[in-house]
Amino acid sequence: MTITLQNVIQFAGEWYHAIQSGATGDDQAKFHLHRDARIFLGTGTSFTLDEHHKLHQQWDQQKHILGSLELIKVNDNPERVSINVPVYWEAHPRHSENQSLIKMVFRQNWIIEKTSDGLKYVFYMSYPLLFLPDSIPLNL
Numbered sequence: 001m002t003i004t005l006q007n008v009i010q011f012a013g014e015w016y017h018a019i020q021s022g023a024t025g026d027d028q029a030k031f032h033l034h035r036d037a038r039i040f041l042g043t044g045t046s047f048t049l050d051e052h053h054k055l056h057q058q059w060d061q062q063k064h065i066l067g068s069l070e071l072i073k074v075n076d077n078p079e080r081v082s083i084n085v086p087v088y089w090e091a092h093p094r095h096s097e098n099q100s101l102i103k104m105v106f107r108q109n110w111i112i113e114k115t116s117d118g119l120k121y122v123f124y125m126s127y128p129l130l131f132l133p134d135s136i137p138l139n140l
Contacts, residue, residue: 003081003114005071011112011119012085016064022057025050033113033120042107042127059091059102079114080122086129093136103135104128 015031028049029035038046047055056062067086074080090103111123131138 003071003079003112003119005069007119008069008071008081008083008112009066012066015121019052019056020062020064023053025053028052031121032124033115033122037121037124040123040125042125058094060094061090061092061101063090064088074111081112083108083110083112085110087126098136100134100136102138103132104138105130105132 011031018027018031025048026035029037032049036048038048039052040046065088067088070084072082072084074082085108086105087108088103088105090101092099092101106129107127109123109125109127110121112119113122
């Protein structure tokens, strides 16, 4: 069975739901080929899955919306695809009295492998692109 665009959209939706629901590093590891995976930012920063969990604990009311996905076949054995996708993200800073949101668009590049346990991220990188005009600043 070939990795389809619909498979990737469903997988990404499950990943984002987990992140938005407070997935721990161990929970996030279920989406990655290796437990010691890192989430890379195009700014030269990277996070372990535990650090990624801690990072997302600063926000609530998170929303991720995928743009148009570009899927490129990378390999047959193991079956892998590369995905390049713009993502809209918004979040409210937790413990803030201000109701304003962080609103930004970034580009994500993934390599996803089909395993016997389902799809898994092999590589995950995000490139911050654009804060929307009504966004509050993002403090990492």
